[in-house]
Structure formats: C-alpha cells, structure tokens
Amino acid sequence: xxxxxxxxxxxxxxxxxxxxxxxxxxxxxxxxxxxxxxxxxxxxxxxxxxxxxxxxxxxxxxxxxxxxxxxxxxxxxxxxxxxxxxxxxxxxxxxxxxxxxxxxxxxxxxxxxxxxxxxxxxxxxxxxxxxxxxxxxxxxxxxxxxxxxxxxxxxxxxxxxxxxxxxxxxxxxxxxxxxxxxxxxxxxxxxxxxxxxxxxxxxxxxxxxxxxxxxxxxxxxxxxxxxxxxxxxxxxxxxxxxxxxxxxxxxxxxxxxxxxxxxxxxxxxxxxxxxxxxxxxxxxxxxxxxxxxxxxxxxxxxxxxxxxxxxxxxxxxxxxxxxxxxxxxxxxxxxxxxxxxxxxxxxxxxxxxxxxxxxxxxxxxxxxxxxxxxxxxxxxxxxxxxxxxxxxxxxxxxxxxxxxxxxxxxxxxxxxxxxxxxxxxxxxxxxxxxxxxxxxxxxxxxxxxxxxxxxxxxxx
Amino acid sequence: xxxxxxxxxxxxxxxxxxxxxxxxxxxxxxxxxxxxxxxxxxxxxxxxxxxxxxxxxxxxxxxxxxxxxxxxxxxxxxxxxxxxxxxxxxxxxxxxxxxxxxxxxxxxxxxxxxxxxxxxxxxxxxxxxxxxxxxxxxxxxxxxxxxxxxxxxxxxxxxxxxxxxxxxxxxxxxxxxxxxxxxxxxx
Numbered sequence: 001x002x003x004x005x006x007x008x009x010x011x012x013x014x015x016x017x018x019x020x021x022x023x024x025x026x027x028x029x030x031x032x033x034x035x036x037x038x039x040x041x042x043x044x045x046x047x048x049x050x051x052x053x054x055x056x057x058x059x060x061x062x063x064x065x066x067x068x069x070x071x072x073x074x075x076x077x078x079x080x081x082x083x084x085x086x087x088x089x090x091x092x093x094x095x096x097x098x099x100x101x102x103x104x105x106x107x108x109x110x111x112x113x114x115x116x117x118x119x120x121x122x123x124x125x126x127x128x129x130x131x132x133x134x135x136x137x138x139x140x141x142x143x144x145x146x147x148x149x150x151x152x153x154x155x156x157x158x159x160x161x162x163x164x165x166x167x168x169x170x171x172x173x174x175x176x177x178x179x180x181x182x183x184x185x186x187x188x189x190x191x192x193x194x195x196x197x198x199x200x201x202x203x204x205x206x207x208x209x210x211x212x213x214x215x216x217x218x219x220x221x222x223x224x225x226x227x228x229x230x231x232x233x234x235x236x237x238x239x240x241x242x243x244x245x246x247x248x249x250x251x252x253x254x255x256x257x258x259x260x261x262x263x264x265x266x267x268x269x270x271x272x273x274x275x276x277x278x279x280x281x282x283x284x285x286x287x288x289x290x291x292x293x294x295x296x297x298x299x300x301x302x303x304x305x306x307x308x309x310x311x312x313x314x315x316x317x318x319x320x321x322x323x324x325x326x327x328x329x330x331x332x333x334x335x336x337x338x339x340x341x342x343x344x345x346x347x348x349x350x351x352x353x354x355x356x357x358x359x360x361x362x363x364x365x366x367x368x369x370x371x372x373x374x375x376x377x378x379x380x381x382x383x384x385x386x387x388x389x390x391x392x393x394x395x396x397x398x399x400x401x402x403x404x405x406x407x408x409x410x411x412x413x414x415x416x417x418x419x420x421x422x423x424x425x426x427x428x429x430x431x432x433x434x435x436x437x438x439x440x441x442x443x444x445x446x447x448x449x450x451x452x453x454x455x456x457x458x459x460x
Numbered sequence: 461x462x463x464x465x466x467x468x469x470x471x472x473x474x475x476x477x478x479x480x481x482x483x484x485x486x487x488x489x490x491x492x493x494x495x496x497x498x499x500x501x502x503x504x505x506x507x508x509x510x511x512x513x514x515x516x517x518x519x520x521x522x523x524x525x526x527x528x529x530x531x532x533x534x535x536x537x538x539x540x541x542x543x544x545x546x547x548x549x550x551x552x553x554x555x556x557x558x559x560x561x562x563x564x565x566x567x568x569x570x571x572x573x574x575x576x577x578x579x580x581x582x583x584x585x586x587x588x589x590x591x592x593x594x595x596x597x598x599x600x601x602x603x604x605x606x607x608x609x610x611x612x613x614x615x616x617x618x619x620x621x622x623x624x625x626x627x628x629x630x631x632x633x634x635x636x637x638x639x640x641x642x643x644x645x646x647x
Contacts, residue, residue: 428499431510460497460510 008448009052016044052448139292417444421454431460471631473624475529475566478537482524482545483556491520494551509547514540520548527563534562534624564620567627571615571635574643580611584637600637605630611638 421440492500531537607621607630
C-alpha cells in the first residue's frame, strides 16, 4: 500500500485519482472495460511510486527505520488515556500527532524520520509498522530512546509498565528466555518473523530476570550487526505496579545497527522465538507492539487478532507523512533556495514567460567560455575598413566562423535538476538575479518537490 | 601614454561601447527563446545578450543593429562583437559582421592631488563649466578631441571620448590645468 508517502506523493496520487475518475466515463463510452482503467491506474501508481518513492524508501531505510503508527479505534485501555499526541523530540522537528479520539475509527499513519536520536514516545494503543511491513501493536505507552550514538556498551533499559492492562501477564517464559541479553554482551540474535502476535514477552509478574524479548524481524537475521559492538542491556523487571509508566528503552546505536533489548511485559503467552541477533528500532517496537497486541486481543477480543488485520480493522486513517517534512518545509517559503541555481529554465517551450533567464548559466560558470579562446580573433586577418563599404558582400569579415571565435554553448539544458513553475518576479542587478516563483514542481536529485512559493538567488 | 609631466598617471579604461550591424533583420523572439544568456525586453523592443568571456552586454535590435558595452579595451570590444555575431549566426540568422565602430570609451584617472574646482572653472571659463547644485564635478570639454572630462574635487577625473587615443590625449591636455589649481596650493 502507499503508506510511506510524502506530501508530494499524496499530491500526485490525488492527481492520478482525478485523472482516472474523469476518464472513467470516457472509457466506458468507448466501450472499454473498467478493469482497463484500473490497470492503467495501478500501472501509473506503481511506476510513480517506483520512481519517486524509491528515493523516499531508500532515504528512509538508509537513515533509520520508518514507523507507521496506527492508532486503533475504540481503544479503551483502562486507565491510560490514549494520548493521541506523539511527541517526537527529533533533532529537527517535533512532530505532534493530532489528537485522536478513541471512538473515532481512524487509522493514523505517521512515519518517523530516520536517523533521529530519538527519545520517541509512543502512546499506547498504537500499532507500529516497520518499513518492512510488520505491524506491531503497542498497548503500553512506550518511550523509545536511543543513546546518542555513542556506542555505549551498557544500556539500561528501564521499563515502566502501565498497569492498565489488568490481565495478568501470564506469559509463559519462552524458550528464548535464555536468549535474554546478558549485561555482558548481546549478540543480536537472528530474528525470525513469526506472526506478530507471537512476540514473546515476559510477563510482568515474572521475577526480575533480565530477559531479552525476541525481535521477530521480518527480514530475518539483520545484516547490520556486523560492526556495532553488541550493546549490553541491563533489563530491569518491571514492577507490577499499577501505575502508568512509560516504557523507556535506551538503546545504543551504531551507525546502522541498533540493537535494542528491552523487556516488555506481555499479558499473554507469546511464543518467543529466535535468538536475538541484531535489532534495530524496528524490532524493538515490533516486540512492543506485539506484546501489546496480545493484550489488546485479550482485552478486547476484537478484530485486533492479527496485526495484519488490524490495518483493515482500524478505521482511523490519518495520513501523516513525516519523512520529508523537514525538507519540504525548508524548501518552501522564504528559505533561500540555492537549488535554483542549478536548475530552472526548463525547456524553453514550457516556460510561460518570454523573458528567458537561463539560470543554467550558473552551471556554466564552471565551463564558461573556456573552450573558446580569444586568440583566434587576433589571428583573423580580414580588413576592418568595411565600415562604409557595407555593400561589399565579399568583404564579409565574419569568415563564416573560421576565424570568428565561436562562443561555447555549454550543455546548459543537459541537467536533471529542473523546475517547472510560474514566476511572480524576476529581478536582476548587474549579475545578481533574484527569483520569486510560484506554483511549481522541482525535480532535484531525482526527487520531486512541490511548492507554492519559492524564492531564489543566483549569480551569473 | 602618459604625459611627460606626470610620472605614471594610470588611466584605467573602464568601459568601451561599440556598435555594429548584422546586415539582416533579426527575429528577437527567436533569439530570446533559443539564445543562451539572453534577456528579452519586449517593452523596449530589444534583446540583451550577455557574454562571459569578454564580459560584454549587447543590446540587439530587430533591425540588426547591435550595441556592445562593457568591454575594457577596444580589442576586447571587437572580439566580443564578433563572438556575438557568431552566436547569432548559429541561431540561424544570416549575419554579416559589418560596420563595427567603437563609439565611446570611458576612462578614469586619479590625480595625486586635490583640485580647487572654483579656480579651475574660473581659469578655463568657456571650456569648463561647474554647477555644484547640479553635479559635484566640473565638466571640461575638449572640442577638437571630442572628449569630455569630469573633474572632481578629490582629484579623480573621468574621461569619455571616441577612442582610447583621444582619451589619453585629453588627460595629457588637462593635466597641467589641473595641476595649476591644486588645492593645497590655492589654499
């Protein structure tokens, strides 16, 4: 599905929708079947997602993990109020989640940006979906923190458990208990992707034994373990206190790998599988969610059975794309759009205005007229006294380009960075250009950006 | 060409304006659409084309007349004009480079002394004119050279003339007059 969509992708999808819908009648009139139109639509969407979303995916996966939070409808988890505001104190942005009503059936999807040193607070009743697609339900407010990439070998995982879940965590200890993280080192165990409910989480009533919940990673053994030193995890058993406690996971993160061990209280028995090899934030949250999903299942016996179904069952749907929000925000508005220096001035036919400003000339700054040398002019030997003898055709001093230096025309349009837009005002002082643009689409670095206003400066 | 009076008075040519004709009608719209580094000014009816290598701005009219400004020497102006014509030729016009003429040369020069403009104007009554409320410089026109010199009280002067040679001669001519009216002397 089109979950990881930025605002640009949403715009494109809406455009696709409009076009397809308006074409439906025409198609029918022509006698073509509806499925043809649907095929076209799917093809179009897939191609678009491929070309554009690939960058999004890549960017997301490279940096960090993506989470799609799905808040279940009618989630009534005893005392705990579903704080529908997820505050992500990211380094750049703070994403505040819209308040979701418990009774409203909406699926709030919201992607966390990658690469932020997150203390990520995830409210209870949230289903997390990793980029891989696994859905994990969180029944307990979870705060996932990450030690500042400092490769600290020791982490403390403190977990506070909300006592909202009245069900006793009668989770039987799995066989994977031995896989718990020892304070010494944690070798990321390979995570097998069992169904999400199967996350085994030690019950709260268990004695304080450091336990390492398995992370059923969808993608099997994480290949990321290589470089990171296995962080040590000190797990504390959550005290079975009935107060609401945020779960706090601190994890050290290596550049790519984040090994998380945390203890999650589960209420039902969850088959714990797979030794933990490498974890990233995905896995941790998967576990959390799975555990919670169990609780929810028990508590509600609703359609929260399979987390896979949760997606369908939950009606709350709030598309919230976070990943590129920072970029988009910064590109809009008065922010200096130095990118304009490289693109703009698309195929001239597409421009609305005749005042062509060839900003690709900026690019040509490097090349300039270097190729043409000025010496050839001095070598030209034609006579210059042709001022008054304009009638003398033979006199043509231009020599058909033989001696005349030919100005190098760099391949100014041979660029991939393009802006197609309208202009409010283009101003020039000597060789400084200022652009006030509006309503445009920019393709920069392979990615598309849409803006309603853009301001730029350039030097020719 | 410094005069023998002064030792190495630097005359810096800052602008050379030249015109030439292409002998053919030019479609400004085509130039504006297909040319590189062009600015179309339909309200005036011309296209500006800027060159980088000799830093030159050319105003192109549809009649085929082109005015080339921004060069720092006559040769540079010629070279730039030819390049420009070549550019237009490449755009598809039957351009012939003809009637190239340097129209104006602007140079600046700095005297090592300040000048008392009132005295200078008094001494050179008909030729020099000074209207301080209009312009802070005294204007000295040399008729036979067709050069105009603007004299500022700081000692800087600007000279405009039809070619570089005239400009140099004008500086030489005016130097002794300025020397007479040095400020510290007259003070």
